[in-house]
Amino acid sequence: MAKVLISIVYYGETDSIKDAVDSIERGTSVSRQILLVHNGGDRKAIEDIVSEYGDVRIVDMPKNVGFGAGHNASFKDSGEGSDYFFIVNPDVVLKTDAVDKLVEYMEANPDVGAAVPRLTDNEGNLLSVYRRDPTVTDLFLRRFIPFGFKKRYAYHTMQDEDYETEHEVPFPQGSFLCVRSSVFKNVGGFDERFFLYMEDADLCRKIRRDHKCMYYPKASVVHFWNKGSHRSLKLFMIHMSSMIKYFNKWGWKLS
Numbered sequence: 001m002a003k004v005l006i007s008i009v010y011y012g013e014t015d016s017i018k019d020a021v022d023s024i025e026r027g028t029s030v031s032r033q034i035l036l037v038h039n040g041g042d043r044k045a046i047e048d049i050v051s052e053y054g055d056v057r058i059v060d061m062p063k064n065v066g067f068g069a070g071h072n073a074s075f076k077d078s079g080e081g082s083d084y085f086f087i088v089n090p091d092v093v094l095k096t097d098a099v100d101k102l103v104e105y106m107e108a109n110p111d112v113g114a115a116v117p118r119l120t121d122n123e124g125n126l127l128s129v130y131r132r133d134p135t136v137t138d139l140f141l142r143r144f145i146p147f148g149f150k151k152r153y154a155y156h157t158m159q160d161e162d163y164e165t166e167h168e169v170p171f172p173q174g175s176f177l178c179v180r181s182s183v184f185k186n187v188g189g190f191d192e193r194f195f196l197y198m199e200d201a202d203l204c205r206k207i208r209r210d211h212k213c214m215y216y217p218k219a220s221v222v223h224f225w226n227k228g229s230h231r232s233l234k235l236f237m238i239h240m241s242s243m244i245k246y247f248n249k250w251g252w253k254l255s
Contacts, residue, residue: 005082007074012041068190068199101219113211116172117219129173174200
């Protein structure tokens, strides 16, 4: 049986993380280890989860090291013994047995390096989290003219695809992503120069050198997406810094 490592980087999301872990425990039958990476915030909340479930452990970080570095620490702790590495946000709840379904899909498709489920809001509406490789134009319009250039936005977010069928996604959002552990190791995990934002685009771009990144609709999760950088100046500046690092690394493609 395949072994799964599920990594959740925690930074004080007390209200949501218990629901996330509960849904994974209820809806998952594969052999698993869940690691809660404590990046800051109230530790008591995750201590209570650990006391309830025997397959949950805490990985303590000395400070908030960022999203990618937190997941790298999780993989370094237990990834070597796993077949699949799940990168999961603390504001995600499983709608189906999504972990089991993604593992089954990956087992049947060895050319797939990463797979993402159907991500919806709480009402079941598909979220616009499946994207083509970002360009300077796409990210500029998204940040500064969010209600204009609808055709360009629809193209970037792959709204021309049929989301009832599986298909390749160059840049799936990293809020719930299944990565083959051997592939995650071979590409060097997340680039820790990205503290937050764009690290998922960078990771998937590295994976796609030799493998596919796929959308798989038979697995479904709910994502309570808060778009923090749209409301916080600090997060906005972090997002801008990450965008510059991304384009310096992969090239400043305008469109």
